[in-house]
Amino acid sequence: MNLTEGVEEREFDGRQRLATCGEAVYGEPVEDGWRAWDPHRSKVGAMIEKGMDLGLPDEPTVLYLGAASGTTVSHVADFSGPTYAVEFAPRPVRDLVGVAEDRRNLFPLLKDARKPETYAHVVERDVDAVIQDVATRGQADVALGNREFLADDGRLLAAVKARSEDVTRDPGDVFSDVLDRLSEGYEVLETERLEPYHEDHLAVVARPRI
Ligand code: SAM
Numbered sequence: 001m002n003l004t005e006g007v008e009e010r011e012f013d014g015r016q017r018l019a020t021c022g023e024a025v026y027g028e029p030v031e032d033g034w035r036a037w038d039p040h041r042s043k044v045g046a047m048i049e050k051g052m053d054l055g056l057p058d059e060p061t062v063l064y065l066g067a068a069s070g071t072t073v074s075h076v077a078d079f080s081g082p083t084y085a086v087e088f089a090p091r092p093v094r095d096l097v098g099v100a101e102d103r104r105n106l107f108p109l110l111k112d113a114r115k116p117e118t119y120a121h122v123v124e125r126d127v128d129a130v131i132q133d134v135a136t137r138g139q140a141d142v143a144l145g146n147r148e149f150l151a152d153d154g155r156l157l158a159a160v161k162a163r164s165e166d167v168t169r170d171p172g173d174v175f176s177d178v179l180d181r182l183s184e185g186y187e188v189l190e191t192e193r194l195e196p197y198h199e200d201h202l203a204v205v206a207r208p209r210i
Contacts, residue, residue, distance in 0.1 A: 005058040006079025010034045020078035023102040026071050039197045042072040043133050043159035046197035055155045060128035063149050065113040069095035077106040084123045088112045113142050126151040132158040140181035147185045150208050162200040171200040
């Protein structure tokens, strides 16, 4: 496993599990301030479990797209610096605001990730990571549209859901098309299917093409 600073393997009920240090969010077990990070509920957790090299510096600055109610972004904020969390559905954002109350570095934004110009005045430039889990059609375009925020040596960490692009097509074909489109703005460094944690998802680590 390729652990990032602030992410540890800790023992919970006699079992080694990924963990970050922070307030509990989704009923996960907590021991000595460390909360278990469930890779079945988190694509970034699954990427770490699968040994992918996320290429993050210590305390990275993060733009997170598709934050939902904060399950994963809460863990990310536990080990990161400023963490901007974009989500366009009002209901999960209500929960996300609650999660941010315990994390002064987490900034929820009720915004559409396809319209980066609507949050460009709030999100700082040169973030170390754009983390994307939007599960919507046009996932490569969302990543390309948010590339402007990323530092030249930053990382895109994207979970691509095949069924969100086209339920009828073979996932492998969908991933190949998404990677082709992504390569217009990014150099893909590593890809990994996320089974058994997430069906028909491809995790991508990439850096901006300059
Ligand atoms: N990343 C979350 C986690 O691990 O806790 C789960 C994210 S869920 C798979 C996908 C989320 O992306 C949904 O909450 C959905 O509302 C959001 N989403 C989809 N399209 C979006 C867009 N264009 N802008 C912002 N959020 C979007």
